[in-house]
Amino acid sequence: MIGFGNKDMVTKLLYQMKLPTLVSGCAIILLLIYTSNSHAELIFSAPPREDAKKEYETYGPLVNYLSYVIGERVVYEHPDGWAEYANNMRNGHYDIVFDGPHFSAWRMKHISHIPVARLPGSLGFVVVARKQGNRTIHKIKDLLALKVCALASPNLGTVTFYNLLANPVYQPRLYEVKGGFAKVFEALKEGKCDAAVLRDSFYYNMDPREKQNLTVVTASKPFPNQTITVGQRLHKKKDIIAQKLVSSEGKQAAAALLRRFGANQESLWLTDSGEFENLDSLLTGVVFGW
Numbered sequence: 443m444i445g446f447g448n449k450d451m452v453t454k455l456l457y458q459m460k461l462p463t464l465v466s467g468c469a470i471i472l473l474l475i476y477t478s479n480s481h482a483e484l485i486f487s488a489p490p491r492e493d494a495k496k497e498y499e500t501y502g503p504l505v506n507y508l509s510y511v512i513g514e515r516v517v518y519e520h521p522d523g524w525a526e527y528a529n530n531m532r533n534g535h536y537d538i539v540f541d542g543p544h545f546s547a548w549r550m551k552h553i554s555h556i557p558v559a560r561l562p563g564s565l566g567f568v569v570v571a572r573k574q575g576n577r578t579i580h581k582i583k584d585l586l587a588l589k590v591c592a593l594a595s596p597n598l599g600t601v602t603f604y605n606l607l608a609n610p611v612y613q614p615r616l617y618e619v620k621g622g623f624a625k626v627f628e629a630l631k632e633g634k635c636d637a638a639v640l641r642d643s644f645y646y647n648m649d650p651r652e653k654q655n656l657t658v659v660t661a662s663k664p665f666p667n668q669t670i671t672v673g674q675r676l677h678k679k680k681d682i683i684a685q686k687l688v689s690s691e692g693k694q695a696a697a698a699l700l701r702r703f704g705a706n707q708e709s710l711w712l713t714d715s716g717e718f719e720n721l722d723s724l725l726t727g728v729v730f731g732w
Contacts, residue, residue, distance in 0.1 A: 484508075484516045484675065486538040490527055494520035500698045501540070507695030508538065511686045512679055524596070537673045540699070542598045546669040547721035555671040557718065558684040559692075559710040561703055564664035566642035567599040569606075570656040572630060579637065582606055582660050590614045591626050591635035599623075599639045601724045602662045627652075643705075666717040668703055670710070688712055 486505050488497065501518050509516040516538065521527035530536060531545065534553045539545070543565065549555035569590070571579035579585060592600045600616070607613055617635045619626045623644045630638040637659060645653075670687065672680055686692050693700075693709040700707050 482515070484512065484514055484537040485519045485535065486516050486540075487519045487521060487527070487530070487536045488540045489542075490521045490523055500702050503698055504695045507686075507692065508683070511683060512676065524594075528596075534673060537675050538670065540668060540670045542668055543666045543718055544596070544598055544601060544721050544724040546671050547718035548725055549671055549673075550715055550718060551722045554674050554677075556677060556680050557669050557671050557713045557715060558680055559687040560669040560713045560717075561667035561700070562707040562709075562711050563667050563705075565598060565667055566664045567602050567639055567662045568642050568645050569603060569637055569639055569659040569661075570630075570645060571637040571659050572633075573655050573657060574636070579657060579659055585614045585637055585659065586612050588614050588636040589617050589634070590637045590639065591617045591619050591629045592639040593623070593626060594618045594620070596725060596728050598665065598724070599641065599662075601728055602665075603639045604728075605724055606660060606662070665721065666713065669713060669718075684712055 486501065486508065488501060491497070497520055498518055505516050505518045519536070521530060531539065531549065532553075539549065539555070543560075546555070546557055550557065569582065569585070571585070579588075590603070592603060595601060595604075595616075604613065614637070617629065619629050623641050626638050626640060627644070627648075629635060642661060645656075645658075672683060676683065687696065687710050696710055700709070704710075
């Protein structure tokens with residue numbers, strides 16, 4: 443293999459080539475340069491919830507710390523929408539990813555990612571319905587033909603809701619809401635839908651007076667919280683990455699992430715693949731955003 447730091451050798455080689463060979467040789471060299479550069483950095487990514495500046499404020503300190511821990515440059519790459527994020531993930535473009543447990547489980551099963559650390563606690567969801575006169579909504583099947591407010595698929599709460607339906611052919615009409623679970627509840631109160639999918643922690647911390655107007659239709663099982671996984675290029679370093687992420691230095695590096703997603707928890711937790719068994723099935727049949 444030609445060392446591209448040695449310009450004299452490359453120049454001599456090109457000079458000695460005849461024209462057809464020269465063109466082919468240039469193409470090969472450019473391909474090698476591109477391939478070398480494309481793998482020179484490790485790519486960290488996460489779902490495109492906010493603009494690139496806001497996301498870098500969250501992930502930047504952690505990315506810089508991972509560069510130090512791994513001994514290679516790690517860069518944050520902001521995807522331009524869910525479609526790009528999902529395509530890049532499926533194609534193995536990302537080396538380090540932080541996102542929901544259903545995505546983490548899919549990567550573990552299909553592209554050999556390994557979980558190294560996750561947010562403390564669990565994720566759970568409730569489906570609540572507005573109390574409306576004599577109408578009673580007590581079971582998930584009572585929602586058929588009604589309108590349900592939820593975040594856009596493939597949000598974990600939304601795909602979990604679809605998974606709870608006994609017959610996927612007959613489904614409620616989904617009213618997509620942007621901006622988080624507070625916005626979902628606001629849309630429900632405004633009468634834009636008959637029911638809503640909410641984080642259980644959001645519901646349980648609501649004003650009791652608000653709860654009086656709601657019926658809990660069903661609740662999901664708890665899922666492991668959002669998780670960091672690493673791809674094949676980092677398999678040999680997975681243990682040191684995991685230990686460093688939960689260390690005192692790791693706590694400082696992940697502080698912005700923990701403030702935003704971890705309810706001000708002090709540190710990340712160690713995890714293993716057993717926590718994510720069969721969670722990839724939540725993405726089966728998902729069309730929008732995946």
